[in-house]
Amino acid sequence: MIKIAGISIAVLLALLYVTGLKLDNAKTEARLAKKEALENWAKAEALQKSLDTERANAAQVAQIETQYLEALNNAKLQNDTLRADVESGRAKLRIKATCAKHLPETATADPGNDAGAAELTGSSRQAYYDLRDRHAKAIEQILALQGFARLCSQITP
Numbered sequence: 237m238i239k240i241a242g243i244s245i246a247v248l249l250a251l252l253y254v255t256g257l258k259l260d261n262a263k264t265e266a267r268l269a270k271k272e273a274l275e276n277w278a279k280a281e282a283l284q285k286s287l288d289t290e291r292a293n294a295a296q297v298a299q300i301e302t303q304y305l306e307a308l309n310n311a312k313l314q315n316d317t318l319r320a321d322v323e324s325g326r327a328k329l330r331i332k333a334t335c336a337k338h339l340p341e342t343a344t345a346d347p348g349n350d351a352g353a354a355e356l357t358g359s360s361r362q363a364y365y366d367l368r369d370r371h372a373k374a375i376e377q378i379l380a381l382q383g384f385a386r387l388c389s390q391i392t393p
Contacts, residue, residue: 289391296387304380311372319365329356329364 321327331354356364 293387293391297384300380300383300387303383304376307379308373308376311376312369315365315368315372318368319361322361329361330354331356 318327322329
């Protein structure tokens with residue numbers, strides 16, 4: 237009977253030992269799982285912050301683009317209005333110039349005489365309008381690029 241009790245105690249101790257090992261392994265696995273979960277949480281927070289920053293930057297770029305397009309459209313509208321006004325006769329394109337009166341070759345011309353205001357020819361007017369359009373577009377592109385450069389300099393440390 238003592239032998240059976242000794243064997244029973246030995247089996248019981250062996251079971252307790254195996255159960256303790258399993259419990260220890262479970263605790264270790266739980267610690268590792270908790271550590272991994274915390275690392276994943278930190279990564280998720282970093283990714284969310286990065287995503288939020290990217291969205292804010294995209295919104296700022298969209299705002300710069302909207303301002304650029306609005307200014308460009310306003311400049312084009314102003315130029316189209318000027319063109320329509322000149323074509324309809326409501327306005328004239330004049331060049332600041334002094335024109336000498338046509339005098340016979342025998343007469344001496346006074347260089348201070350002004351025969352009237354100088355005006356652009358039709359093809360010159362078209363070239364002037366095109367130049368105004370390109371100038372307005374170039375200015376607005378430069379301003380948009382400067383805004384984008386400022387945004388990029390704020391993003392990168």
